[in-house]
Amino acid sequence: xxxxxxxxxxxxxxxxxxxxxxxxxxxxxxxxxxxxxxxxxxxxxxxxxxxxxxxxxxxxxxxxxxxxxxxxxxxxxxxxxxxxxxxxxxxxxxxxxxxxxxxxxxxxxxxxxxxxxxxxxxxxxxxxxxxxxxxxxxxxxxxxxxxxxxxxxxxxxxxxxxxxxxxxxxxxxxxxxxxxxxxxxxxxxxxxxxxxxxxxxxxxxxxxxxxxxxxxxxxxxxxxxxxxxxxxxxxxxxxxxxxxxxxxxxxxxxxxxxxxxxxxxxxxxxxxxxxxxxxxxxxxxxxxxxxxxxxxxxxxxxx
Numbered sequence: 068x069x070x071x072x073x074x075x076x077x078x079x080x081x082x083x084x085x086x087x088x089x090x091x092x093x094x095x096x097x098x099x100x101x102x103x104x105x106x107x108x109x110x111x112x113x114x115x116x117x118x119x120x121x122x123x124x125x126x127x128x129x130x131x132x133x134x135x136x137x138x139x140x141x142x143x144x145x146x147x148x149x150x151x152x153x154x155x156x157x158x159x160x161x162x163x164x165x166x167x168x169x170x171x172x173x174x175x176x177x178x179x180x181x182x183x184x185x186x187x188x189x190x191x192x193x194x195x196x197x198x199x200x201x202x203x204x205x206x207x208x209x210x211x212x213x214x215x216x217x218x219x220x221x222x223x224x225x226x227x228x229x230x231x232x233x234x235x236x237x238x239x240x241x242x243x244x245x246x247x248x249x250x251x252x253x254x255x256x257x258x259x260x261x262x263x264x265x266x267x268x269x270x271x272x273x274x275x276x277x278x279x280x281x282x283x284x285x286x287x288x289x290x291x292x293x294x295x296x297x298x299x300x301x302x303x304x305x306x307x308x309x310x311x312x313x314x315x316x317x318x319x320x321x322x323x324x325x326x327x328x329x330x331x332x333x334x335x336x337x338x339x340x341x342x343x344x345x346x347x348x349x350x351x352x353x354x355x356x357x358x359x360x361x362x363x364x365x366x367x368x369x370x
Contacts, residue, residue, distance in 0.1 A: 070251070071280075071307055072123055072324040080244075081333060081341045084306070088335035090144035093344070097354035100146040100361040101139055103235075103275055103300040103326025107151050108165050119331060122246040128330035135330045136173055142336070145358065148326070148365060149178045150205040150235060156186040163192070164279075167199035177365050179203045179212075179235060183211055185219035193226045202365045203233040212249035215281050216259040216266075224267040233271040233296075241279040242307065250286035257284030264292045271364065275326065282312040289319040296364055299356075300326035304339040313346065320352040324361045330339040 070082055072080045078124055107115065117127050152161040159182045166178035180196030182189045190293055193204060203232055205266055208215060222299045226279065228236045238260050243251035261273065273296040278285030282302075288295050290318050302312055316323055325343065329336055338358075348356065 070243040072246075078182045081306075083125040083127060084334040084338075086335045086338055089337045089341075090142065092337070092340070093203065096143075096357065097350075098145040098358040099340070100148065100325065100358040101327050101329060102145050102147050102148040102273075102324040102361040102365075103298050104135065104139065104147045104329050105151065106135060106149040106166065106169055106176075106330055107162070108132075111151075115331065118246075118323050122328065123242075124333035126330070127332050127334065128336065131328045132169060136169070136176060139329060140173075140175060140218065141368060145166065145175065146362070147176045148202075148235075148358050148361060149176050150177070150181075152181045152205050152207040153183045153211055154210050154273070156183055158190050159183055159186070160195070163196040163199065163201060166201060167196070169202055177202045178204045181205050182223060184217065184223055189219075190222050190226045193223065193230070196229050197232060202230075202339050203227070203235060205236065206236040208236065208238050209243055209249070209251040210257050212247070212254070214259055216262040220263070221266070222273070224263065224270050228267055228270045231271075231366075232237075233273055235273045237276070239276050239278040239281060239285070240273050255315075257281045257288065260285075263290055263291075264288065264294060265323075268294065270294060272296070273298060273324065273364065275300045276325075277312050277315050279307075280309070286315050286318050289315065289322055296322045296324060296360070298324040298326040299339060299343065300328050301339070303342050304334065305342055306334060306338075311342070316346070316352070316356070317349060320348070321355050323356050323358060324364065325357050327330065327331040 151162045170178040180201040241254045
């Protein structure tokens, strides 16, 4: 199966969109939490930008951490859930220390830790990160090249469950690329994630991108498991060549988080928000999706 970022689409595989961006969030919205923002040290994020420019999509917001955080907060976003991921052994501690400093500098950022599954001392790395005040863990099956149900993950899942920290794991098959070092479609499947939920019944798991591209399968998991959340990141932006996966928002709206992937975006920072508001989901559902669900998941108080 061809990935969404198949190079046969051209270079870059996906286009930039010159859509209009808002200066601020619309007046009258409930508190908005962007539950999927990537913050990395400068050299790491610059390497990520180069990869995306060549293999993914043009980056509209080439902002380093202080500028990225200030951009969102100045436009009315009340809290940010910040994510990073390691791609080689020995990198996680540096990223976790970096994220802890970001959180210390700006308390409106809820920073997550990372670890490379299978690396020596993974549980200790996470214990140290939680002690530094990080609110959960971020993993990425495509970048870190692991299957969700691989044995090396059990140590990580157990550490998260024991500490009561949620895990955000890119376990859906898309958006994938043939330029990753592994085949995401071979590693990732909704059945593998269900095995994780069965084997670790107290683990709080959030799968980004509404589980793209197995949307129906993740809706079924939402119906079955009270320890699963999904975030909307890029799946509801009307950017990829897919029908908007609306059903997930209707089945368990209290389990859906608004997220963007900022600043690694090829379109306006508020594009996905406009799409979601256009669905007219109702005040209660909007308040949960835009912020309250994320605050409950990550254990934060009112913004």
